[in-house]
Amino acid sequence: MIRFLLNNTLQAVCNIDPNTTVLNYLRNTLRSTKKRTGTKEGCASGDCGACTVVLVEVKNDQLIYSSINSCLTLLPTLNGKQLIAVEDLKHGDQLHPVQQAMVDHHGSQCGFCTPGIVMSLFAYQKNHNSNLLHENNTLKSHIDKKSTVQPFNPAKALESLAGNLCRCTGYQPIINAAKEISKNQQLDQFDLQQQQTIATLKSIQPGQCDTLSYNTPSTNKKSAVKNAYSPTQLSQLDRLLQQHPKAHLLAGGTDLVLDITQKQISFDTLIYLGEIEELQRINLSENTIEIGATTPLSQCHPVLCDEYPDLGQLLERFASLQIRNQGTLGGNIANASPIGDAPPALIVAGASLQLRHAGAVRSMPLEAFFIDYRKTHLVAGEYIEKIIIPRKPAGSIYQVYKLSKRLDDDISAVCGAFHIQLKNGQVTEASIAFGGMAAIPKRASYCEQALLNQPWNKASIETAMNALDQDFTPLSDFRASAEYRSQAARNLLLKCWIESQPNSLPTRVTDYV
């Protein structure tokens, strides 16, 4: 059984297929009792945001609000959390301030994307307020500080909404609504019930290893029982993996759930990793940053952004905020996609992985982890425990570039990462890796060799650009042609060099915000 709050109503769920997405739960499972059709299905693949809902968790006695795609979230993920859907925002007959702002600014036309946009704006409002809320937990001080309204931060508003497609409005009225929300911060029913919600959520915190079991109807010839386990400790996870060697690990689920929604696969055994606190720790030491494998990407951002600003920028263009709130750094690596965004950037930072298998651990440089297209060195029952990233050496040049058709919420055609160290104008270390150029995220060793011990000047760069042709023979697909990939990869090295020189003018289109 799993327990969660559907707005303010406690739901104790058992005998529901753990392969059920939150979207289907709201729209179909609940239908006979209390249907929730406000949340819309636009794509069922996490790319349009129409199904956005908000998950609320308690951390350090604070409520943390995260927008997520309900189409990519499985029911076990809800355990111990509060789920807020669009129907919950209206208070009596009163629209919520974010809803009212959308009406006042003509932010809806056909209205189909609107519930998702409202929910993203709601999470934006909550998080925009969050500094105030976090500073002091009491409502009184919140009210006292209400006058210190934060200025509208367009970048943050756009970031919150990058995963919400609207085909009608052209977005301008939605941006205006976001502006309005920032101007007029008001307490809502969720703020007023904050203490009660925290208390309730604490009272339903997950047990040692909650299980959602489902007996499929006997007429179905497939497996009769489907189980999702939610261990809270690594030792339990290790035991479960030994008992269920074929179990699928569910972390953020932003890729795994596509198998359910797009390929109609139904998993017999799922092990949900999101309740294992040990897998979500971030440790900063003098030499390294250690990130637990199931840390959501959005939580990796602050620490990585401080250390490797370009990696931070990359993370901001990594899918959408909804995905980053769910998707994990470990998942992005274990997925082993040739176009996963994190691996090239982490490889050149010198990252390594700590892998765990039946309680035993081993380490491996990230660049050695990938064998071939979607194949890694993970053996059955083994998983990534943490990612270890060296602190950035002082003065090194670290640049990452993501090229995609659309700047936001798109997948790389090419991702180029460069980490260069110089001494007296000579290249002493060169680490260069690309995504989208081979079957795996791969280092450009010929290119690196061409640069090593050479002066960091245009002539060396031109030689190294040519060396890239030896490193890669990219493919053509709908994202880009082989010609574009090759040309762009060469140009990115040139760009890296130009950007390392003093520049008075912007060098990236993303500099314009």
Add this chain to the structure above:
Amino acid sequence: MSNHIKSNHTEAVNNTSQVELERQFKQDLKTGVGKKIPHESATRHVSGEALYVDDHLEYPNQLHLYARLSEQAHATISKIDTAPCYQIPGVSCVITAKDIPGNLDIGAVFPGDPLLADGVVEYLGQPILAVAASSLDIAREAANAAIIEYTPLTAVLDVKQALDNKQFIQDSHQHTRGDASKALNDAAHHLQGELHIGGQEHFYLETQVSSVMPTEDGGMLVHCSTQNPTEIQKLVASVLGLPMNKVIIDIRRMGGGFGGKETQAAGPACMAAVVANITRQPVKMRLPRIDDMLATGKRHPFYIAYDVGFDDTGRIQGIDIQLAGNCGYSPDLSGSIIDRAMFHADNAYYLGNALITGHRCKTNLASNTAFRGFGGPQGMVAIENVMDHIARHLGKDPLDVRKRNFYGKTERNITHYHQTVEDNFLDEITSDLEQSASYSERRKAIILFNQSSQILKKGIALTPVKFGISFTATFLNQAGALIHIYTDGSIHLNHGGTEMGQGLNTKVAQIVAEEFQVDLERIQITAANTDKVPNTSPTAASSGADLNGKAAQAAAHTLKQRLIDFTAEHFDVDVSEVKFNNNLIQAGEQFISFNDLVQLAYFAQVSLSSTGFYKTPKIFYDRDTASGHPFYYFAYGAACSEVVIDTLTGEYKVLRSDILHDVGASLNPAIDIGQVEGGFIQGMGWLTTEELVWNEQGKLTTNSPASYKIPAIADTPLDFRVKLIENRKNPEDTVFHSKAVGEPPFMLGISVWSAIKDAVSSLSDYRIHPQIDAPATPEKVLMGVEALRKQMTAEQSP
């Protein structure tokens, strides 16, 4: 509803003093025509209470339908075995072409679209069979279990190849004026070029969906997300072999349409109806996103070839444009769409001696269909490309060349299809925008920036829009409406248009509110429904408010006249002394509320229900002479966009867009601005990131939002300034002298494409016109940059 309306007739007259009523009478109505009223469903949109077809309550015996789509682009079907489908528990029935009781073909105007493939498949994604089951998952699993075997046939996917093969779905058509070939020979300058323009997926957020309930008389009640209820009614009746009076179509709202639900909604509606007919159970069919993208038609990709002659000033002397549209496998609406591309191959320009040819190429793709602009955008992109090409050739600012070619007001004002361009204010609109957007100052600043910026280059373009309003199929220019006034004074309004987000219901309600001089909340618009307003035209061609607004106005007029006649008689005054204002009626010296009057009229046995009808005047087109007056009027607009591109990666960003757009006297400026902004962004998306890619087997590989990229929020220009032209009524007798607004702003997006080319051209000091096909993806931009650099190197070496 206010207490005002509920008030009882017997006490009302005396309750409020005549002085007070007179005071109220003299105030303006707050919610009539021209006011910025929010969308009628806005509060329900944001609360999640607005219901779409898939949100309706389901009956316990509801079936879900899933279609198996062809895996081949062109093949004969050698075997269909549906037995494995029935092995899956929960399956109710499977239908193939042979199970259709009536007409298999659901072609909208011309035949060619079998509801389910009949022996042969003509595109990858064509429905072959459909499975009904207790859930969508089961239906899908069962459909995939069917065994289908194919014998492949040769597939043609490319429009150029179809053109070379002369593989057409209909005959080519030409517009001719003067002697283009002589003019081309005589002209001082001569350029040729070609251009590929990509198609576009509608990407309405709500996929195609229909829910069908069998009725006791053997008919069907169909809730269908469609822009074209009457067409669905006709086709559902036709596939079932029923008269149309047995079929009712009902649509409260769509989650977006954009033309994609004009003909393409028919398939799911008809399949669901066939199964409902067999099972006598309610049936729903909602396409998963990928299936929707594979199975339904899109905007037509075009191949364009041009040959243009011009003088030293850049003025066109003669032009020959070949427009080849990729129609896909069947006619659908392609004839009219290619016609509209031809009608708009001039955009805002007098073409001199012109020969415009439109080809309707047949390929093995989904049948391409209506999409906002309906072929017009492709014709306009072609001529805008010619303008840029001429400017680079002569070393002139493209805006100067554009202005030089604008239609004149009294001369050079006849189109190549021989309609006179009236109410032309291209010069004024352009000059206003040039000023307000500081075009020439920014042009200078950009040149300076580009000289010092190594990687990034900026570009700017100001492009005009002239768009013809009316259906090209003349008979479609008609509409009906139905108004009831109930005895409590509340008003029920229906019209033939459908609400897809464009605010049509809001506008039509405002029109009726204005006519009756009553507040908007008194007026309830319900779902478009074929048994309320029959024989409707599709809500398309930007015509929704023009046609249905006029029809509703006519119905309101009829009722109002009855009320005026009654008032004059009842209060014994002359009809000229009866006036409606702000929820009140003046009868000579007396004032009476609208509700009280309605009650009096009811007791006096006055009919309080009326239909209204409208047809557009003046329009005709003679296909034999390729001439006529196909458009009632033109809508105008102009956009100025500035972009920055990265010459090392091809990435770009729109820094600023200024828009000035003509909607005549706006019915609702808030809604109109919404249409202009949304249209611009959608047009920009078509020409920038929205790339449709088919593989060699004819499979659309960009078949989900993961791979097909419509603009996201950060693609909105950083600085976006949109204005409607004020104080300029439509001189034609349109509804409150407004102008249509649905499609024209879409073509404002061309300014972004042109600005990108301007930025690339800066690398050659604006001497070379970069060949950048649409959509200008980062890849195409980078390849354009590289090609231009190679050309410059080649020119420098002797």
